[in-house]
Amino acid sequence: ADKVKKSLGLVKRTTWKVAKEDPRRVIHALKVGLALSLISLLYLLEPLFKGIGKNAMWAVMTVVVVMEFTVGSTLCKGLNRGLGTILAGSLACLIEYIADVSAKTYRAVFIGAAVFLVGYAATYVRFIPYIKKHYDYGVLIFLLTFNLITVSSYRVESVWSIARDRMLTIAIGCGLCLVMSLFVFPNWSGEYLHKSIISKLEGLANAIEVCVKEYFCESEIQSSEDDSCEDPIYLGYKAVLDSKAIEETLALQASWEPRCSRYFRRIPWKQYTKVGLALRHFSYTVVALHGCLQSEIQTPWSIRSQYKEPCMKLTEQVCKILRELANSIRNKRKFCPHILSNDLNVALEELNNALKSQPQYSRGSRFGRTAKIQQEEEFRASFSSVNNCDSCEHQNSEEESKERQKKVLRPQLSKTLSMITSFQFSESLPVAAFTSLLLEMVAKLDHVINEVEQLGRMSHFREFRVEDEIV
Amino acid sequence: ADKVKKSLGLVKRTTWKVAKEDPRRVIHALKVGLALSLISLLYLLEPLFKGIGKNAMWAVMTVVVVMEFTVGSTLCKGLNRGLGTILAGSLACLIEYIADVSAKTYRAVFIGAAVFLVGYAATYVRFIPYIKKHYDYGVLIFLLTFNLITVSSYRVESVWSIARDRMLTIAIGCGLCLVMSLFVFPNWSGEYLHKSIISKLEGLANAIEVCVKEYFCESEIQSSEDDSCEDPIYLGYKAVLDSKAIEETLALQASWEPRCSRYFRRIPWKQYTKVGLALRHFSYTVVALHGCLQSEIQTPWSIRSQYKEPCMKLTEQVCKILRELANSIRNKRKFCPHILSNDLNVALEELNNALKSQPQYSRGSRFGRTAKIQQEEEFRASFSSVNNCDSCEHQNSEEESKERQKKVLRPQLSKTLSMITSFQFSESLPVAAFTSLLLEMVAKLDHVINEVEQLGRMSHFREFRVEDEIV
Numbered sequence: 001a002d003k004v005k006k007s008l009g010l011v012k013r014t015t016w017k018v019a020k021e022d023p024r025r026v027i028h029a030l031k032v033g034l035a036l037s038l039i040s041l042l043y044l045l046e047p048l049f050k051g052i053g054k055n056a057m058w059a060v061m062t063v064v065v066v067m068e069f070t071v072g073s074t075l076c077k078g079l080n081r082g083l084g085t086i087l088a089g090s091l092a093c094l095i096e097y098i099a100d101v102s103a104k105t106y107r108a109v110f111i112g113a114a115v116f117l118v119g120y121a122a123t124y125v126r127f128i129p130y131i132k133k134h135y136d137y138g139v140l141i142f143l144l145t146f147n148l149i150t151v152s153s154y155r156v157e158s159v160w161s162i163a164r165d166r167m168l169t170i171a172i173g174c175g176l177c178l179v180m181s182l183f184v185f186p187n188w189s190g191e192y193l194h195k196s197i198i199s200k201l202e203g204l205a206n207a208i209e210v211c212v213k214e215y216f217c218e219s220e221i222q223s224s225e226d227d228s229c230e231d232p233i234y235l236g237y238k239a240v241l242d243s244k245a246i247e248e249t250l251a252l253q254a255s256w257e258p259r260c261s262r263y264f265r266r267i268p269w270k271q272y273t274k275v276g277l278a279l280r281h282f283s284y285t286v287v288a289l290h291g292c293l294q295s296e297i298q299t300p301w302s303i304r305s306q307y308k309e310p311c312m313k314l315t316e317q318v319c320k321i322l323r324e325l326a327n328s329i330r331n332k333r334k335f336c337p338h339i340l341s342n343d344l345n346v347a348l349e350e351l352n353n354a355l356k357s358q359p360q361y362s363r364g365s366r367f368g369r370t371a372k373i374q375q376e377e378e379f380r381a382s383f384s385s386v387n388n389c390d391s392c393e394h395q396n397s398e399e400e401s402k403e404r405q406k407k408v409l410r411p412q413l414s415k416t417l418s419m420i421t422s423f424q425f426s427e428s429l430p431v432a433a434f435t436s437l438l439l440e441m442v443a444k445l446d447h448v449i450n451e452v453e454q455l456g457r458m459s460h461f462r463e464f465r466v467e468d469e470i471v
Numbered sequence: 472a473d474k475v476k477k478s479l480g481l482v483k484r485t486t487w488k489v490a491k492e493d494p495r496r497v498i499h500a501l502k503v504g505l506a507l508s509l510i511s512l513l514y515l516l517e518p519l520f521k522g523i524g525k526n527a528m529w530a531v532m533t534v535v536v537v538m539e540f541t542v543g544s545t546l547c548k549g550l551n552r553g554l555g556t557i558l559a560g561s562l563a564c565l566i567e568y569i570a571d572v573s574a575k576t577y578r579a580v581f582i583g584a585a586v587f588l589v590g591y592a593a594t595y596v597r598f599i600p601y602i603k604k605h606y607d608y609g610v611l612i613f614l615l616t617f618n619l620i621t622v623s624s625y626r627v628e629s630v631w632s633i634a635r636d637r638m639l640t641i642a643i644g645c646g647l648c649l650v651m652s653l654f655v656f657p658n659w660s661g662e663y664l665h666k667s668i669i670s671k672l673e674g675l676a677n678a679i680e681v682c683v684k685e686y687f688c689e690s691e692i693q694s695s696e697d698d699s700c701e702d703p704i705y706l707g708y709k710a711v712l713d714s715k716a717i718e719e720t721l722a723l724q725a726s727w728e729p730r731c732s733r734y735f736r737r738i739p740w741k742q743y744t745k746v747g748l749a750l751r752h753f754s755y756t757v758v759a760l761h762g763c764l765q766s767e768i769q770t771p772w773s774i775r776s777q778y779k780e781p782c783m784k785l786t787e788q789v790c791k792i793l794r795e796l797a798n799s800i801r802n803k804r805k806f807c808p809h810i811l812s813n814d815l816n817v818a819l820e821e822l823n824n825a826l827k828s829q830p831q832y833s834r835g836s837r838f839g840r841t842a843k844i845q846q847e848e849e850f851r852a853s854f855s856s857v858n859n860c861d862s863c864e865h866q867n868s869e870e871e872s873k874e875r876q877k878k879v880l881r882p883q884l885s886k887t888l889s890m891i892t893s894f895q896f897s898e899s900l901p902v903a904a905f906t907s908l909l910l911e912m913v914a915k916l917d918h919v920i921n922e923v924e925q926l927g928r929m930s931h932f933r934e935f936r937v938e939d940e941i942v
Contacts, residue, residue: 140536144535
C-alpha cells in the first residue's frame, strides 16, 4: 500500500509539472477532447448520420491524427492530408477507369501491380530531402488513401462514390481541426520561435556575465566546480547548443501559419533560424570560456586582478549588446546602433590601456614606443569616426551597412589583439587565453549583430527611437 | 519544352542521388511495395476475403503506417500500435458494457462524454516527457481506436466482434511488417548508430589534423579562409555538433531491436549516446581551434615555427588516439592502453621542452631554476610510473581505472600548463592561446576515452591483443 501511495504521488507530481511548465497544454488537451466530441456528433445525431453514414469514421480519424499543438503543424498536416487524399483519389479513379475493361482475374493482377508500383514510388519519393522536409505526411496519406480506394474498388461497384465520400468526410475533419486550432486559443509556432530566440540571447548574456564574474572573483570559483549541471553558466548556453532541430521544425511550421508583420508582409522565419545559427556559433566560444574557468591551472589572483576591471567592462558591454538585441526583437524595433559601437569601443580601449600599463611593458616588443602612440591615435580616430557616422546608418543599403559594421568592429579588435601580442606575459598565459577568447567572442558577436540587423530589415521592424534607450 | 527538359533532368539527378547516397533505400522501397501487394491479397483472393471481409482495410492501413526504414522503428511502431489497439479495445468494451444499461439518448450523451474525457486525458498524457519519448505513437493509436470503436458501437449490435476483427487484422498487418523488416534485408538502427560514432571519431581526427597543419604551414592558410562551408575542417566537426537529436532517436530505436553482443548481453545503446555527448563537448574545442585559424591577427611565422614541431606531434598523438578509439569500437575490442598514455606523454614532454628552449627563458618567472629542475624530475617520475602500471590495467575496477586515467592525463597537463605560465611570451599570445586550446582539447579527450572505455566494458568488448596494434 505504501508503494502504491508513493507511485501515485509520483504520477500526480509529474502530471502537475507538465501543466505547470506550460498551461497551454491543458487548454490544448481540452480542445482535442472538444473536437472529438463534436466530430462524434456526425455519428450520434440521427439526421447527420443519414447524410454521411459510416464514412463519419474518416472524419474522426482525421481529427485524431491532424490535431496538433500549434497552428502551424495542424495546418501543415491538414493541408498535406487534404492534398494527399485528393491526389490519391484522382489516381485511384484513373486506375479504376483503366482496369475496368479487363476481366476479373486480370483486374486483380493489374490492381496488385499498381499497388506495388505506387507503393515503391511513394516510399522512394519520401527519401528525397525536399519532399521529406515539406510533404512527408502528405505522401504517406497519398499512399494510404490510394491503397484503400484501389483495393476496395475490386469488390465495390462505384469507386467514384467511395472517393467522393471519403474526401468529403476528411474535409470536414480537417476543417474542424483548423477552426479549433486557429480560432480557439491558438498556439503559434512562430511566436514560440520568436520567444525562444529572445530567451536564448538573454540566457547567453547571463552565462557570460556569471562566467567572467566567477573568473575574476576568488570566492565563488570553488563552489561551481563540483557540479556543472546546476551551473547557471551551463544552463545559459545549454539551450543554445542543441537547438538546431527544434528551431528548424518551428520555422517550418511557422512558415505555414497565416500571420504577417507590419504592412502585411510575410515574417521571414528562415532568418530566425539564421540568427539561431549565428548564436550557436557564438555559444561555442562561451563553452570555451567556461572551459577556461574549469581548467585546473589558473593564473594567480594578483595577476588576474590587473585585468579584472577592463575585462568586466568589456563583458558588461557584450551582455548589454546581447540584451539590447533581445529587446529589439521583442519590441520589433531596430536596435540602437549608437549604443552598440560607442560603448564597446570604450571598453576595448580600456582593455588596451590595462594591457599597456603592465609592468613587463615594452621589452621584447617589435613596435617601439612611437609606433604605439601612433597606433593609439589611429585608434581614437577610428573611434570618433564611428560616432559621427551613426546618424547616416538608416540610409545605408544592406551591403554598405555590413561593410560599415565590419569596419567598426574588426579594426578595433585587430588593434587590441596586436596590442596584446606586443607585450610580454609572465605567468599570465591562462588569463591571456581568456582575454583572447573574450575578443574572439566580440568578433563572433559581429556576426550575430549582422543577422539580427538583417532580420530587422526583412521583417520591417520600426526605426529606433530615442525613448527606446535603456536607462 | 526546354524548360520541361531541364526540370526533368533535375528530377532525374535528384532521384539518382537519393539512391546513390544509400542503396538500401531502393531495397526498402521495394520491400514496402511488396508488403502492400501481399496485404492486398487479403482483399483480392476470394477465400481470404470471405474470412476477413472489409476489415482487411485495417491491415492495409497498418502496413502503410508501420513499415519504417529500420527494424527498430518498425518494431517500436508495430508494438506501440498493437498495445494501443488492445488497450483501446478493452476500454471500449468496458464503456460499452456500462453504457448498455441506459436508454438510447442517455447512451449518446454518455458516449460523447467518454470521448471527450478520454480525448482530453490521452492528449494530456502525451505531453509527459517519458510517454512522449517512448509511447507517443501508442497513445495516438489508442485514442484513434477507442474513438472509432466507441462511436461506431452506438449503431452496431456487437462491439465485441468489431474489436476482435480489428485487432486480428491489425495483428496480421503488424506481423507482415515485422517479418518484412526483420528477415528481408534488415536495416538496423543500432548498426547505423555504431557506424556514425566511428565516422565521427575519424572525422574529428581529420579536422584537427588539417587545422593544426594549416596553422603551422604558411602556404595553405589563404585558400581556406574564403569559404568555410567547403572546408575539410568544418566538414569534420559539423556532423558532430548538431547530432544530439539524431543520436537519441537512433539509440531509442536500437533499444527495441532484438540484437545482442557477445555472451548474449544487451548492447548498451545509451552508452553510445554518452560517447556522442563527450564527442560533442570535445568538438566545441575544435571549433575554438578553428576560430584561432580564422582570426585576423596571427603570430608571425618565425615565432609560430618554434612551436610547430611539438604541436604537430601532440596533434598527431591526439589524432592517433581518436583513430585508435574508432578502431576499437569498429572491431569491438578494448583499446590499447599502452599506446595511449605512453606516446601522449612523450608529446607533452616535447612541447614542454620546446617552451623551455624559448629565448625569453626564465625572466620574471616565479619558479627559480632549481624549482624547474625538480619539477621536471617529478614529471619524469610520473611518466615512468605510468609506463609501469600499464600491465595491471585489465584487473582494475571501473572506479579505479577512472581514477588512474585521470592521474595519467591531468598531472601531465597541469605540469605543462604551469610550465607555460612560468615563461614569458612576446608577440606569441595567439600561438599561446592556440597551444592552450590544444591542451584543453587533450583534457577533454580524457573524458571521451573514459566514455569509450565504459562502452567497452558494458558491451563486453574482447581484450586488446598484441596483433591489434597499429603498424
